[in-house]
Amino acid sequence: MANNGENQTTTKPPPLPSPLRFSKFFQSNMRILVTGGAGFIGSHLVDKLMENEKNEVIVADNYFTGSKDNLKKWIGHPRFELIRHDVTEPLLIEVDQIYHLACPASPIFYKYNPVKTIKTNVIGTLNMLGLAKRVGARILLTSTSEVYGDPLIHPQPETYWGNVNPIGVRSCYDEGKRVAETLMFDYHRQHGIQIRIARIFNTYGPRMNIDDGRVVSNFIAQALRGEPLTVQKPGTQTRSFCYVSDMVDGLIRLMEGENTGPVNIGNPGEFTMLELAETVKELINPEIEIKMVENTPDDPRQRKPDISKAKELLGWEPKVKLRDGLPLMEEDFRSRLGVPKRN
């Protein structure tokens, strides 16, 4: 029987919280660090966390794929701080929770400088675990469905150990995240750190980079620019797309709950890339052409989360269907590309 982490209780007590907790200037606010908070999912997470007046949010980001623009409504807010920081360097601050998202997510960006991607996943996660250990913070890692590689089991439950190429062009990301998960559990067992691991499946929504290279952003930008939708061959490969507000809700529930994870967070609705292209065409621009193009190596052929664990342990399941989420993203892309809605 695969031991998947959930019954691995720690023998060591967690470290004491920062001594500042006992100082006379003690503030009861929850201090939350979001690494990668200037990115797509991170900035939506920050919006949600900032809604709670008891939260102070600190974002650390090196702006590789993120942007200050995504956080502009919070810059200058007394409960918000933005730090230009690369997580491959240590960070010495006092916080109660860490959402560790920093890592390029789109394949074109994570393959751009693969050695840096590995450093971000391994050294970056070590640094954030070191911070969690020093101050007694709870830490959540945004891992990925890519830890299942090109899966041989469908849909993928958390107990599946995956089918991953260790020497391929995607390995800097998927093996990097696998090591990051290992580090999380080793810090948990060895040092008593409170950990949470989310395995995120393809997420989409407003604020994705327009030329991000991921399939939903590509298709919407192409449809709005009047360019052919580039379906990578064979087009029968599948993905399951989760709207970003559902994702943020799942991440917060995981952080606040009692279970370490790993927990799959994603929308089980499964589509082939040809079906996705047809849907974008129908909803956004029926005149657009669909063009088959060459694929990249090691592209997973099928992907769909088994979310039984998220349902049972977090009481979570996604609410936004693809057909309802795409128009919300279209609106954001129209305003950023300056393409008005047709009558």
Ligand SMILES: NC(=O)c1ccc[n+]([C@@H]2O[C@H](COP(=O)([O-])OP(=O)(O)OC[C@H]3O[C@@H](n4cnc5c(N)ncnc54)[C@H](O)[C@@H]3O)[C@@H](O)[C@H]2O)c1
């Ligand atoms: N969006 C998805 O479909 C998806 C799926 C699975 C997992 N994830 C994970 O979720 C997290 C966020 O993904 P996203 O889609 O928002 O991506 P994103 O690229 O929009 O955001 C990543 C953020 O991390 C920052 N960053 C990258 N390297 C850094 C470093 N060394 N130091 C500091 N900051 C750094 C970037 O500048 C950016 O702001 C990532 O960890 C990703 O692996 C995302």
Ligand SMILES: O=C(O)[C@H]1O[C@H](OP(=O)(O)OP(=O)(O)OC[C@H]2O[C@@H](n3ccc(=O)[nH]c3=O)[C@H](O)[C@@H]2O)[C@H](O)[C@@H](O)[C@@H]1O
């Ligand atoms: O969800 C996940 O776990 C992972 O999924 C994605 O990786 P991937 O699924 O390969 O994402 P895309 O680049 O959006 O590709 C999805 C599919 O669309 C296809 N595609 C992509 C782009 C395009 O223009 N056309 C097209 O058909 C690709 O071949 C692939 O089969 C994310 O980019 C990773 O960050 C994330 O960790």
